[in-house]
Amino acid sequence: MIQPARRVAWLTVLTAVAACAYYNGLYNANRLAAGADRAAREGRSGEARSLWAQAAVKAESVATRYPGSRHRDDALLLWGRALSETDNCTRAQRPLRLAIDSSPDPSVQRRARLVLGRCRVQLRQPDSAVAVLTPLLEGPDAEKLTSSALLWRGRAELQRGAARAAVRDLERTSHDAAAFDLALAHVALGDVEAAAGVLMARVVRPYDEDRWLRTLDSVGVRSPESVAQVVDRLIARNDLTQGERGRLLLADGRRWSREGETGRGGERYRAAIVAAPDSVEGAAAQALLAIGELQRTTDLESLARISDTLSAARARGGVAAQLAGPAAGILGDAVRVLQDSQPALGDLKMFVIAEALRDSLAASVPARSMFLELQRRYPSSTVAAKALLAAALIVPSQADSVRAVLDRLYPASPYALALRGEAGSQFAATEDSLRVLLARARGLLGMPSAIEAIAEEEIRRR
Numbered sequence: 001m002i003q004p005a006r007r008v009a010w011l012t013v014l015t016a017v018a019a020c021a022y023y024n025g026l027y028n029a030n031r032l033a034a035g036a037d038r039a040a041r042e043g044r045s046g047e048a049r050s051l052w053a054q055a056a057v058k059a060e061s062v063a064t065r066y067p068g069s070r071h072r073d074d075a076l077l078l079w080g081r082a083l084s085e086t087d088n089c090t091r092a093q094r095p096l097r098l099a100i101d102s103s104p105d106p107s108v109q110r111r112a113r114l115v116l117g118r119c120r121v122q123l124r125q126p127d128s129a130v131a132v133l134t135p136l137l138e139g140p141d142a143e144k145l146t147s148s149a150l151l152w153r154g155r156a157e158l159q160r161g162a163a164r165a166a167v168r169d170l171e172r173t174s175h176d177a178a179a180f181d182l183a184l185a186h187v188a189l190g191d192v193e194a195a196a197g198v199l200m201a202r203v204v205r206p207y208d209e210d211r212w213l214r215t216l217d218s219v220g221v222r223s224p225e226s227v228a229q230v231v232d233r234l235i236a237r238n239d240l241t242q243g244e245r246g247r248l249l250l251a252d253g254r255r256w257s258r259e260g261e262t263g264r265g266g267e268r269y270r271a272a273i274v275a276a277p278d279s280v281e282g283a284a285a286q287a288l289l290a291i292g293e294l295q296r297t298t299d300l301e302s303l304a305r306i307s308d309t310l311s312a313a314r315a316r317g318g319v320a321a322q323l324a325g326p327a328a329g330i331l332g333d334a335v336r337v338l339q340d341s342q343p344a345l346g347d348l349k350m351f352v353i354a355e356a357l358r359d360s361l362a363a364s365v366p367a368r369s370m371f372l373e374l375q376r377r378y379p380s381s382t383v384a385a386k387a388l389l390a391a392a393l394i395v396p397s398q399a400d401s402v403r404a405v406l407d408r409l410y411p412a413s414p415y416a417l418a419l420r421g422e423a424g425s426q427f428a429a430t431e432d433s434l435r436v437l438l439a440r441a442r443g444l445l446g447m448p449s450a451i452e453a454i455a456e457e458e459i460r461r462r
Contacts, residue, residue: 129155187222350373350378351371354368
């Protein structure tokens with residue numbers, strides 16, 4: 001039987017061992033967190049995320065294995081923060097809530113509130129975020145966390161559509177990143193001039209590419225001219241890489257193109273090529289210039305040159321390949337069919353390619369030329385009258401000349417009747433038959449068709 005004195009000695013040793021394990025665990029968790037903060041400041045985001053994940057495991061172990069420790073709340077706070085830094089805010093809420101509810105230390109409670117409020121913004125729970133963050137702006141020591149609390153409450157207000165409240169909070173915070181949110185809040189209020197002013201003031205601050213690109217796109221929907229001026233200021237900075245300049249110019253060019261300002265868009269694409277030559281961004285700009293030219297051209301002979309440009313851009317990989325790939329494939333088929341004097345099923349292939357130009361590439365101008373060229377090359381084709389009708393529908397203002405050809409050469413065609421508003425059951429029957437033939441042509445061009453076997457039989461009958 002162990003003597004009382006020996007029992008006390010053993011308990012003392014065990015307590016000391018447990019305390020040592022506890023403090024080692026918390027020390028290691030804090031050390032990992034400090035390393036994660038340092039890695040994040042130095043731009044090593046992957047390493048920072050890995051260190052936060054390790055810190056979360058250590059802090060969770062300490063908080064759950066030593067629930068009676070007076071430092072458990074520190075472990076809970078660190079556990080929750082580490083989870084939030086690894087984008088695991090759903091799991092982070094429990095330890096943060098426990099730290100808020102159980103800690104006797106107001107400092108721990110307030111820091112846990114800030115992290116929890118941030119998590120709820122990231123989880124798109126703005127009402128809960130506002131409720132959690134608002135107490136941080138009250139009380140005698142509110143100034144210690146005011147700036148961060150204002151930033152996240154402003155973002156929560158913006159999420160729930162309270163743009164004026166968001167502006168009030170975001171104008172008071174000293175956080176550098178708040179400018180992007182403030183610009184979006186001004187846009188939500190319809191004040192694009194104020195939004196552009198905020199962004200202009202932010203130009204001289206450290207460059208955050210992701211936030212800049214997203215915010216410029218959002219503001220550019222309302223005022224592409226204002227955003228273009230901000231972009232000019234940004235690309236004049238001497239600390240941006242060629243790729244960063246190229247991406248800014250590419251995005252601005254696409255904004256102008258979406259507005260129908262193809263000339264302004266082309267200027268930005270050419271500027272991107274100059275800013276980032278021999279780069280993926282330069283290749284992407286080449287692809288976008290070529291696609292823009294394709295969408296405007298009426299000259300089918302130019303398709304070979306445009307196809308070569310797009311094929312070269314696709315070979316560069318990355319975003320250039322994503323942009324150029326679909327158009328390069330369709331144009332490759334177009335060039336082969338146009339240059340082959342007697343292609344198999346050439347009329348059907350030309351019709352399918354013209355449809356792809358019109359529907360997949362928004363290139364209705366060359367599609368119209370392709371439809372008209374089909375009728376010229378294959379006047380007796382089953383799809384000749386349909387091609388004329390398709391050409392007439394693309395540019396209604398020029399439909400009269402096409403209608404005259406359709407009425408003169410195919411007066412009894414269901415398509416001539418359709419153009420006169422007299423289509424009947426014969427039109428539907430003809431469409432059903434041609435649909436099968438065209439499905440086969442798509443298969444031959446590498447455009448998969450679900451009814452290829454039926455089309456094969458129809459081709460044999462034809």
